[in-house]
Amino acid sequence: MLRNRLNLLSSVSIMPVLLLCAGTGLTFVGSAAVSAQAPVVQPVEAIIAGTVTEAGSERPLPGVQVHVTGLGKTAVTDDQGRYRFANIAQGDYTLRFEYVGFEDVTVPVSIGASNREMLQTVMGRGGIDEEIVVTGRRAGQARALNDQFAADNSRNVVSADQAGRFPDLNAAESLRRIPGVSVQREVVGGEGRYISIRGMDSGLNNTQVNGVNAAQPEKENRRVPLDMIQTSALSQITVHKTLTPDLDSDGIGGAVELETATAFDFAGPVLDLSVRGYHQGLAGGVDPLLQAMYATRFGSDEQFGILAAVSYADRSTSGYVFYNDEDQLALVEDEPDAGVTPLQYHLTSYENQRENISANLALNWAVSSATDLVFKASYNRLFDQELSKALYFEGGTEDYDDEGNLIMTEPGTANIFNQYEETILTQQVYTLEGQTTAGAFTFDYSLGYSSAVREEPFDNEVAFEAELESNLFGYDFSGDFPMPNLTANDRATIADPNSYELGYNDIDIDDSKNERYSAKFDVTYDLGSNWLHEIKGGVKFERSKRTLFEANVMELSGPLSLTEFGVGGFVDVSDTGAPYDKYLSLDIERLKDWRNYSQSLVDGNADFENEYVDDGGIPIDEDSYSSTEDVFSGYLMGQATFGELEIVGGVRFDHTRITSDNYEIIELEDQDPIYSDVTGKAHYTNFLPRLQANYRLSSDTVIRAAYFTSIARPEPLFISGAIEIEEDDGEVDVTVGNPGLKPAYAHNFDLSVEHYFDTVGLISAGVYAKKINNFIFSGIAGETEADRTRFENDPRLAGKIIDDVTTYTNGEQATIYGIELNLVQNFTSLPGAWGGLGVYANATFQHSEAETGIEGMEEIDFFYAPKMFYTGAVTYQKYGVEAALIYSWRDSQIVRLSSYDTPIVEEPYGSFDAQISYQVTDAIKLSVDAVDIFNSGDKPIVDERYGDGTHYLEGATYTGRTVTFGINARF
Template identity: 30%
Template sequence: MKHFIARPTKLALVCSTLLLSPTIFAGSLVGKVTGANQLKLYKGAKVTLVELSKSVVTDQTGEYRFDNLDAGEYTLVVDYLGAESQTFKVQIEQDGTIKQNLTMASSDTMEDVVVYAQRAGQAGALNMQKNADSIKSIVSADAIGQFPDQNVSEALQRLPGMFIERDQGEGRFVGIRGIDPNLNNVTINGLNVPSPESGVRSVALDVIPSQLVGSLEVSKSVTPDMDASAIGGSIEVKSLSGFDRAQQSISFSAQMAQNKLRDETSPKVAASYTDIFNDEFAIAGALSYSERQFGSDNIESNGGDELEQRHYSITRERFGAAVNLDYRPDFNNQYYLRTLYSAFSDDEYRLSNTFVFDDETEIERASKDRGETQEITSITAGAEHLIDSWKVEYQLGYSLASEENPNALYYTIKAEELAFSSDMQGAIPQIEQSSQVHDLSQYELDEVSNESEDSEDEESSLKLDLTKTLQLNGHEFEVKVGTQYRQREKQAVADIYIYSGGDVFDSFAAENYAVSNMDWSLGEFGPGLDKMALRQHFTDNRAALADSYQSSESKAESKGASYSINEDIFAAYAMTRFSIDKLSLVAGVRYEKTDFSTSGYKVDVVENEETDFEGTLNSVWQAERDYAKWLPSINVRYEFSPQVIARAAYTQTLARPKFEDVAAFQIIESTTEEDEGVFVTEREAEAGNPELKPYFSDNFDLSIEYYPGNIGVLSAGYFYKDIENFIIVADVAGTADWQDYDEVFQPINGENATLSGFELAWVKSFDSGLLLAANATVSDSAATTFFDGELIKTQLPNQSDTTANFTLGYETDSLSMRLTSVYKSRNLEEIDDGMLRYEDAHTQFDFSGKYYVNQHTHIYFNAININDEPMYHYFDEKNRNAQYETYGRTFELGFSWTSF
């Protein structure tokens, strides 16, 4: 903590010194670009000051600004996709700041932009993309509600090169160019938001109320003033400001959804409000609540001698709230406060049947009853000042993410030598079962466990940026320097009690807790176990279970899942931005230093017949290290014409290991038994690796974009990444640290990896109201890693060769329809017991239809996963099941009302 106090204090002194006695810069021109009715703000419009050949791009509020102007008359030209270029004259006085709003005249084309909500959202996003300094893809706030997406992460999957990882069929984590989501950077209003889940860095973007999103920006090439932890790219969620809308706005929506697999109905409501007071103070707020009752059917195998059937019943609740405040007392000073609160609860009841095909056949029927709650609180405060020729920006951020999973209850009953068989073939292996398999009187209670797990991820940050505009040989260029400090602490604590054997187990009659045969779509499941009856049984017998407590196993599981990690990250950068005629360039270097420490346990579970010892040995394991890196980057933009733009970029980025990979924990199982008069010891282990190096990547990008007029773009790009130190989980038994071990699974750094590919995109809106959008990213990766004592070549873990999207839309004054599809090719997950485990290709179709009752109200219908696409994983060959899970179709019916 002392480091966190020291550095921010110095930065605060710098800020306060620079802000003393601010003077207004002479000859400034500011204003907004608006529609004829003053209700539409033109975001991403290019405003050119002809006499000086200077151009700026309007921000989220539609504002532009020129400084350092001599007195005189100037000509401004506004270019905006979907509108004709328009020219304005403005007079600048000798000093002071002149406000000049630019009102775009109406035209047939512009009327289309205003009338068609679909096209309006696209126009703003494409204009911001076209005029960006780096390679970006953007989703505007208007466009988020135009697709049949359930949350923010699913809205991002429509962009070129994007894909999502799903949890129980819902999109949660977002990846870029086929790369693992943990290797990308996600910020909300410039703040890295921690993850409530114990093992990962990636943040599930379904926690953000979409009503408060101003835009979603995906940067595939970074600039030095951005966080460098972006191997695939950086996702910036910009929340809505009250100044982003030209007038007071209120919105409300409500819907009911039905999942066909479980035939459950679920509600969702959301509301937002924005307003501006005296042109100085603005407020934006949003609330959302949803409850989703659904389930999934699943069958898994180990690829050899074990099959498991799973039946899930799930209730998920989400509550999101956000309030954003902005204060702009004059043209040269802005202050803001951004807040976000999200609560996510996941109540899951899972029934499973595990069939073991061995010399002695065995069946385990089990239940899992747990209620998990995740919370995220994020607060960001900052300001921007113009002082003479300096722009000073500073931001203070605090985030806290937590996950609680109290008193999860697991019951396992077991039977042996009952008749069943399977050929283990196909995506959905079938099991032939005798009638005795479904007779719960044949089963005995084998194990009960009561588990509580908590994790907490806390981050504080401070950022300072200084920008100055200079003149050189008649050309204006910008110099920007800055620094950032982030302090992050991740903790995971587990408290696990495992019970087996004793009077309570002997007296348990499984048939008394049976429920009727379960409705399971993948075959024959048999009877289930009653959730409430099992919970009551545990409550009634908790004291008596003390005699059945398995001390060694319980302590091993508890200590092995408990650890803490601290990261202090200091960054500083310098960069320049300038334009000469048609050429624009952003170049600079960023320095990042990471101080890392972790604390956990080495747990040795010992069964030794030779010494007659059975127990658990625990010792504290602490490790620390630091590393630093200089990361140069350059982004070049060349405008062949107003319609044709080429871009090139070279950047260096990094990615820190996942917390579960780098945490200090070891669980070692050591068994010593007599074999023909000789005592033989077998050791197996699972361990984290605090010595893991971060990923480093050299990234090269080339792209060309063609904007044919109206609202549309045709683009093509090539990318190449040379990645050092990629991480994979492997069996490292027999290596230097693990001599005389039979099996040890541990994350290790691979030797090197490369990723290259092409990205193609086409978007076109027609005057008839028809919309076509298609994009595809085709990539190839090669990775060299150490496994089983030798180097092997694979592809990058969790990297998909092809991702693609297609949208067919049609919209009139009163009707909007959209059919969409997303495709993600197979990817390598891990090496599991000598087999390659793959996630199979995934194709999903969705539909959205809207009917506009009037200008303010519309009714909508969404159909999600129309083709009932499952999730499928397999070992080596496609007919060798690892996991098959189906979720069913979901239908949503709702209405939305807005005041604007």
């Protein structure tokens, strides 16, 4: 069959590698996934192995399907283009090689009693004067589609070349272009940080880097921030939509694998250099983006390989955020439907400096004809420096009159609030992997370590307060921006530095760390049977250690005026179209030095004191904790074929043991707080059956069906929560963490059909459904009554009235179902320049509902589960030009719950983006990328509302467009 109308197969060098006698070993090792369809087999005697490379580049071709005709056996080439068949009887056979975009290749093979021949196959386009059509990003697309087509499960693959089609700098932004994946943005800056797969919060996904579960730096959840990983550092990203037994237990949404390259991925030495500039419209200026990669093989038989890659980005961004910082207040007591008003409303301008550093190292060693080893090291660091200059309005102390109406008991205030924050996110992953073959056995083994650290060396928050006349409880919501009720005197007060005295300020320590250690061993046995072709089993141990250290350092009190502190310039937010007046800011250098400055006031003036210091010491926050989570898992699976039907199925076993060390804090009236250490322990076991069926209707079409189970472990926030005992007005409330929370357990169903075009394209459609028991929202858990007897009989609380004793609990049940549609097509048959056109389009439609376990709350949508999102692009590749015009759109989505259990809804968002590059020479390429082209800063990239479809603004972020441009050289 002709694929992509190419005169493929420039040459076929045939030195068939046939290692006879099953115990003699294998010359080329491949992690071939065998999915065969075999009649009766003769006695076992030999092994067939080989490699497949791409014509012209001689680059290994992963994802090639290799069929042994007459036996019905199939293997798939690995990332180094290798494949392997075991238990082959003597005789004459034909190998057929299939790859989307290339012409099929057939090679005759004769197995004798003592044959020792090597088989190397080159697939590509022949003819010296003919243009190679499958090059550049289309070649990356071909590799991705072939990996997807040949896979045992349903997945989406984004190669490094394919990711370059879109103007995305980090992994989260790149993944939002594929079906079933939407992005979760950070509020300040608006950049994609987390991804949602099929409506699941990022913390419900399994995320791996080079085969190791990525450590999580966030202090309260299991999310992995993907904005710290630049796309230039990756060779491939795979999103598994269905899970086979050999994939990890967690991942209700799916599993994400981020892979870095090795020297064995290339045919020869490669030096790749990129220099780019980054410009954000609101920030101005041009910032550097640099990348370098070198890879080579060496040794007498090129058995060694080394790849080193580094990338650096230093980006300045500016923008605006308008947001409500506290819960909304009902204008009528307990009747939010009668209207609400913000307690605090912020107008904020921010300046953000983001420095990304990535470094990757890969060392390969082909130890022998039967053993390969590879060591990979990945280092990613994000330094995020943020300066916020805000004016916020705060209503006077709230109360309700006898009729239940909200009233002011104190005057409202205007607050000049500035914050200087430095956050450092560091992620490291080290893995040593090996593979050894012995006859019909293949052994895969690995050791892994990953760590993630979140540090805040600076988090200085300072606010100066001025008293107003207005009560600030009657905002005007009739326009796009909430307007506070200010008198002329109020406006004069806000603009006068002499009106302000020191109000709120805070310095704290907030550091978290996660370390993960893992060891894994898998065995695959090729039976050579006429239907059950492969049995595979394995075991894995993983330990996750988490620590969170929080402490309060400084809260200054004393008679400090804004004039004495130092006044900065005026802030103008009119770029957004907001009708707010300019407002004052603080002296920035004094803000950055707040720790030393405030301490000098405490040391030198008795009128000032640090409210956090207790008997000369700085108290540890009760949220601090450490925990250890050990996971023991194993699986057994088999692979069989019945004609064109392939079955992969088995069961996974998972046992988790948790120990958490945290604090018990007792805060009783007229007594100093008492801290004591407490330890919680829990364990749980899950059996996870999984079944995948693939019916290969033709060499271009596959129908997939899957049922699999998966889990999501409870978040550390709920497991390691402190025991807080607090007295208020003579009544004691108790909140207890719950190490005994159960993991969410999901039944997942998937059905899809995929048809692949000769022109390196695809059309597919699929449906999915998930039913989740013991569901817990990320950041929100239901509460239930804890063991009251424990505290009623506590002698420390003797004579106290025990009011509420609560703990976290599992929710009840949640479901989600949806449809995914996908189209990739290149119109290479069109005449002339038109032959470079292509389209890329996908859409996802889904519906979700969850019973939260929160009393009085009806079923709601999942967080970060929009009902519809899509991407459409027109692409072009010809005459050295590669270009794309892309529009991505996402429907509204719930992001969290606020006061009165009201959902905070992020409004729909769409961006129009573009990319163009030109191959000046074989080695030099110029490129320009643009994101959100039509956004000059007056359209919010994040627009959150209090309630679905309401006019109550909860938060809005304005960033404007960005442009990157530069040059790439590859030698």
